[in-house]
Amino acid sequence: MMKKITVYSSSPCPWCSRAKALLKQQELAFEEIHIDFDSKEFDELIERTKMQTVPQIFVDDVLLGGFEELKKAIEEGTLV
Secondary structure, eight states, X not given: OOOOEXXXXXXXXXXXXXXXHHHHHXXXXXXXXXXXXXXXXXXXXHHHHSOOOSOEXXXXXXXXXXXXXXXXXXXXXXXX
């Protein structure tokens, strides 16, 4: 069964773009939640992660981390 991947991102955000491109390259489906830094979604992200940076990537509602953690999980085969 495919894992549910959620990417919190904003614009402009080079690391967000890289994370989404990497997921697309791996043909992994994901939901993107685009946030503005003065939105309720941003407040929810801070509450869930205790961080104020994007991207923040969740796998099955568990925080994976940012781009580097995503890349490592793909390389190690732990994402699928």
